[in-house]
Amino acid sequence: MTKDQALSLLAGKIEAGRALDMASALMYWDAVTLGVPEQSLSARGAAAGWLEGESFRRFIAPDTLEAVETLEALSDGLSERERAMVREMGRAYRKAKAVPPEEMQQFGALVAQAEPVWEKARETDDFALIQPYYEKIFDFKRRLCYWYGYQKHPYDALLDDYEKGADVEMLDGFFALLRERISPLVKMIGASGQKPREIAGTFPLDKQRELTPWLCAFVGYDTARGKVGEVQHPFCLTASRHDVRITTKYHAGDLLSSLYSVIHECGHALYEQNMDEELEGYGLAECASMGVHESQSRLYENMIGRSRPFAGILLPKLRELFGGFADWDEDALYRAVNIARPSLIRIEADELTYCLHIIVRYELEKDILTGAAQVKDLPGLWADKYEELLGLRPPSAAKGVLQDVHWSGGMVGYFPSYAVGNAYGAQLMHAMRKTVDVDGAAGRGDLSPVNAWLRENVHRHGAMNEPEELLRRATGEAFNPSYYADYLSEKFTALYR
Amino acid sequence: MTKDQALSLLAGKIEAGRALDMASALMYWDAVTLGVPEQSLSARGAAAGWLEGESFRRFIAPDTLEAVETLEALSDGLSERERAMVREMGRAYRKAKAVPPEEMQQFGALVAQAEPVWEKARETDDFALIQPYYEKIFDFKRRLCYWYGYQKHPYDALLDDYEKGADVEMLDGFFALLRERISPLVKMIGASGQKPREIAGTFPLDKQRELTPWLCAFVGYDTARGKVGEVQHPFCLTASRHDVRITTKYHAGDLLSSLYSVIHECGHALYEQNMDEELEGYGLAECASMGVHESQSRLYENMIGRSRPFAGILLPKLRELFGGFADWDEDALYRAVNIARPSLIRIEADELTYCLHIIVRYELEKDILTGAAQVKDLPGLWADKYEELLGLRPPSAAKGVLQDVHWSGGMVGYFPSYAVGNAYGAQLMHAMRKTVDVDGAAGRGDLSPVNAWLRENVHRHGAMNEPEELLRRATGEAFNPSYYADYLSEKFTALYR
Numbered sequence: 003m004t005k006d007q008a009l010s011l012l013a014g015k016i017e018a019g020r021a022l023d024m025a026s027a028l029m030y031w032d033a034v035t036l037g038v039p040e041q042s043l044s045a046r047g048a049a050a051g052w053l054e055g056e057s058f059r060r061f062i063a064p065d066t067l068e069a070v071e072t073l074e075a076l077s078d079g080l081s082e083r084e085r086a087m088v089r090e091m092g093r094a095y096r097k098a099k100a101v102p103p104e105e106m107q108q109f110g111a112l113v114a115q116a117e118p119v120w121e122k123a124r125e126t127d128d129f130a131l132i133q134p135y136y137e138k139i140f141d142f143k144r145r146l147c148y149w150y151g152y153q154k155h156p157y158d159a160l161l162d163d164y165e166k167g168a169d170v171e172m173l174d175g176f177f178a179l180l181r182e183r184i185s186p187l188v189k190m191i192g193a194s195g196q197k198p199r200e201i202a203g204t205f206p207l208d209k210q211r212e213l214t215p216w217l218c219a220f221v222g223y224d225t226a227r228g229k230v231g232e233v234q235h236p237f238c239l240t241a242s243r244h245d246v247r248i249t250t251k252y253h254a255g256d257l258l259s260s261l262y263s264v265i266h267e268c269g270h271a272l273y274e275q276n277m278d279e280e281l282e283g284y285g286l287a288e289c290a291s292m293g294v295h296e297s298q299s300r301l302y303e304n305m306i307g308r309s310r311p312f313a314g315i316l317l318p319k320l321r322e323l324f325g326g327f328a329d330w331d332e333d334a335l336y337r338a339v340n341i342a343r344p345s346l347i348r349i350e351a352d353e354l355t356y357c358l359h360i361i362v363r364y365e366l367e368k369d370i371l372t373g374a375a376q377v378k379d380l381p382g383l384w385a386d387k388y389e390e391l392l393g394l395r396p397p398s399a400a401k402g403v404l405q406d407v408h409w410s411g412g413m414v415g416y417f418p419s420y421a422v423g424n425a426y427g428a429q430l431m432h433a434m435r436k437t438v439d440v441d442g443a444a445g446r447g448d449l450s451p452v453n454a455w456l457r458e459n460v461h462r463h464g465a466m467n468e469p470e471e472l473l474r475r476a477t478g479e480a481f482n483p484s485y486y487a488d489y490l491s492e493k494f495t496a497l498y499r
Numbered sequence: 500m501t502k503d504q505a506l507s508l509l510a511g512k513i514e515a516g517r518a519l520d521m522a523s524a525l526m527y528w529d530a531v532t533l534g535v536p537e538q539s540l541s542a543r544g545a546a547a548g549w550l551e552g553e554s555f556r557r558f559i560a561p562d563t564l565e566a567v568e569t570l571e572a573l574s575d576g577l578s579e580r581e582r583a584m585v586r587e588m589g590r591a592y593r594k595a596k597a598v599p600p601e602e603m604q605q606f607g608a609l610v611a612q613a614e615p616v617w618e619k620a621r622e623t624d625d626f627a628l629i630q631p632y633y634e635k636i637f638d639f640k641r642r643l644c645y646w647y648g649y650q651k652h653p654y655d656a657l658l659d660d661y662e663k664g665a666d667v668e669m670l671d672g673f674f675a676l677l678r679e680r681i682s683p684l685v686k687m688i689g690a691s692g693q694k695p696r697e698i699a700g701t702f703p704l705d706k707q708r709e710l711t712p713w714l715c716a717f718v719g720y721d722t723a724r725g726k727v728g729e730v731q732h733p734f735c736l737t738a739s740r741h742d743v744r745i746t747t748k749y750h751a752g753d754l755l756s757s758l759y760s761v762i763h764e765c766g767h768a769l770y771e772q773n774m775d776e777e778l779e780g781y782g783l784a785e786c787a788s789m790g791v792h793e794s795q796s797r798l799y800e801n802m803i804g805r806s807r808p809f810a811g812i813l814l815p816k817l818r819e820l821f822g823g824f825a826d827w828d829e830d831a832l833y834r835a836v837n838i839a840r841p842s843l844i845r846i847e848a849d850e851l852t853y854c855l856h857i858i859v860r861y862e863l864e865k866d867i868l869t870g871a872a873q874v875k876d877l878p879g880l881w882a883d884k885y886e887e888l889l890g891l892r893p894p895s896a897a898k899g900v901l902q903d904v905h906w907s908g909g910m911v912g913y914f915p916s917y918a919v920g921n922a923y924g925a926q927l928m929h930a931m932r933k934t935v936d937v938d939g940a941a942g943r944g945d946l947s948p949v950n951a952w953l954r955e956n957v958h959r960h961g962a963m964n965e966p967e968e969l970l971r972r973a974t975g976e977a978f979n980p981s982y983y984a985d986y987l988s989e990k991f992t993a994l995y996r
């Protein structure tokens with residue numbers, strides 16, 4: 003195979019993948035935003051399965067490897083983008099090929115069965131229902147570590163699926179630092195006796211719907227190259243660079259839920275919209291990692307959306323839309339959106355305690371993989387760790403070990419990306435502040451300098467660089483979680499001192 | 500190739516085609532009902548093109564023919580469905596293969612260029628703009644007749660693309676009958692001096708939106724296995740047997756526009772929803788022809804929706820929703836929805852004069868194909884024929900020869916299906932009336948006996964039988980357009996006598 007043949011073959015595969023992915027994305031959007039006739043689910047599932055399978059079949063065909071190897075052999079004669087394409091396709095190909103096809107198929111069937119069982123287990127608070135599925139899923143994951151291979155710790159093999167470059171050594175250090183720095187803050191807050199005023203009341207959905215475009219404009223998410231849908235569980239979806247959609251869910255009794263979910267999804271959407279379009283032809287218009295994606299959503303949601311300057315422009319907007327808020331001042335609003343309080347449910351956790359929820363999951367996943375813990379003991383171990391880290395013991399498995407869909411969805415090694423994303427975000431923010439007046443921008447309601455910095459240093463590069471290299475280029479140093487610990491420490495000490 | 504191999508190969512192709520078609524359908528729905536970011540059009544077009552191309556590439560691969568020939572050779576050992584599948588796939592394969600691929604590609608590019616030019620020509624009333632495109636398109640169609648082959652008349656080859664079994668011999672007879680029977684009716688109406696009262700006023704869109712579900716329920720279109728969208732140009736779209744969607748467009752000043760467009764699309768949707776699900780695996784859950792599809796929409800729209808019994812249940816509903824209508828009675832409403840009046844625009848034509856518009860197009864297409872007429876002379880020829888058939892001369896090409904998208908869309912031979920559909924519908928209705936009290940059903944607002952008859956005799960069979968065989972089985976005789984001529988004659992003589 004010549005270089006040109008190899009490049010053209012991979013380009014064809016990437017084009018096919020883009021078409022199939024766009025079709026899958028838009029079919030998914032159709033289903034979750036518009037609802038789908040109950041009786042059409044089976045035909046739709048079959049079609050969605052075929053499209054996804056076709057994408058995989060094309061990728062896993064032997065000529066992909068032949069092209070990758072052809073190009074690897076002449077790496078010096080390739081452009082930077084071509085090299086990155088070969089690196090990413092080679093990695094993905096070899097990982098996919100490492101798993102025996104019949105095992106992969108069985109695992110797919112197992113996961114398809116497990117998800118509804120998990121829902122039932124959570125509804126009926128019955129861990130025993132899902133236990134055998136978790137056991138089989140973790141068994142498969144243990145074999146997966148073996149098939150993938152690893153240098154030091156089996157968990158490293160799984161982490162790489164979600165967070166390239168992350169391993170147990172790095173995460174042990176990261177989470178030890180967070181334990182050490184967050185726990186005293188949580189204790190300090192508990193001891194402070196402070197009870198910031200909370201936002202309460204009813205907030206009409208039509209007014210909340212009016213707030214959303216204002217929030218999108220604030221973040222800089224271009225709704226003319228996307229749109230906003232309403233769903234049960236908000237997400238961001240990419241049909242193409244110029245069609246990146248977000249979703250939200252409005253709750254009349256909870257103003258902040260949709261407000262921060264919109265800012266969060268706008269952060270994701272901005273990353274997707276700002277990737278260089280030319281990267282698409284190389285299959286590199288993708289996030290560098292789940293953690294990098296999450297760093298963008300959380301940077302906008304927490305570091306900007308929950309900042310004191312933003313409270314200054316949010317308060318008049320809330321007064322205009324909802325009336326009331328006459329007896330609020332900007333400081334009170336700032337405190338109200340930053341109430342920190344240990345809780346049992348990860349997705350409802352505040353900025354400060356969020357990573358403690360992740361530590362619980364990280365430690366349990368690692369121990370189960372190595373055999374240091376057993377699936378059957380998960381409910382008790384989970385409760386113990388919550389008591390240790392958050393000072394609360396779940397009253398039930400439903401409010402404990404059964405709260406997340408990830409394991410029944412076959413995702414082991416995913417949780418750490420959420421925490422790593424927070425730390426990436428803080429490190430990026432620290433570097434950005436050297437040249438950008440972030441507070442001034444947030445206070446003026448014009449984030450263009452922030453967005454320009456992130457576009458140039460993060461967004462536009464897509465998957466050109468792995469997270470570590472991306473961080474090094476953007477911030478001048480390797481991953482350094484102390485920026486995140488410092489940020490939390492300063493912010494919450496000031497809030498609750 | 501063994502029989503089992505051949506069947507399994509075709510089943511795989513059909514499954515792939517269904518998945519790709521569903522994806523294309525839902526992407527189209529997404530675009531037209533929700534709107535699409537302007538800048539995303541190019542990526543979306545590329546993906547849609549890839550999906551459609553992939554569907555064709557899979558179908559046209561040589562193993563399709565090998566499987567078809569394997570099964571043709573042992574036709575006796577096949578089930579009825581397998582035989583129909585082989586017949587349809589063989590026909591489509593050989594037609595597709597008859598066209599040199601580079602010619603097909605050039606034609607695709609030509610049509611893609613022609614459509615925007617046609618829009619501009621119509622806007623600026625400048626036939627010269629589109630003339631060279633029409634010339635190339637008709638040139639291609641002439642070569643297509645040669646590639647397809649034909650027995651008697653070149654036009655026969657093109658008609659078969661839309662209306663299996665229809666040919667010039669049949670259509671010449673059909674249209675001669677319509678000329679002979681409709682023209683006197685049009686003259687009689689003109690001479691009668693009658694001016695039925697017209698529905699005028701403003702009809703709030705939200706009330707029109709409330710009318711739609713009532714209309715869907717009346718026809719029997721199951722919205723739980725579909726949904727209704729709003730678009731510029733209404734259509735019916737099938738994602739799967741259990742997800743058949745219709746669309747409409749509301750006009751505040753024109754109550755009847757959306758009302759009859761909804762009934763029309765419901766007729767299409769009912770056909771799609773009622774096809775036997777088992778036919779899907781054979782690629783036979785398709786309409787028998789464009790004409791048969793149109794027969795269903797027009798049967799519901801005109802023969803039931805514009806019937807005297809329906810006026811009896813429509814009037815109270817209109818009173819309830821819109822107020823007013825106090826000084827209307829059922830007869831006046833029946834007359835108002837059946838106003839017949841020669842006009843220049845096909846898609847706005849009434850039931851009586853509609854087919855005259857088709858005759859103009861049929862005669863012109865036929866003459867251009869044989870060389871008896873030239874593209875450059877179309878505007879004048881068009882105007883002459885309108886004057887002859889409808890007594891009106893278009894004041895411009897925009898209101899004449901430029902009104903239809905079909906030719907610039909590369910569709911020559913399509914128009915006759917609209918007229919044939921009307922005649923199929925009348926023949927089916929005549930047969931149905933032998934056992935079904937159609938008027939009673941329409942007057943009670945319960946069409947279930949009508950729907951049951953059509954499901955059993957038409958809908959459930961999909962593409963199992965060609966139109967002629969379908970008609971023969973359903974009505975006991977071959978295509979007989981005199982039922983349609985009789986129906987028009989009786990209806991409009993009574994209305995205007």
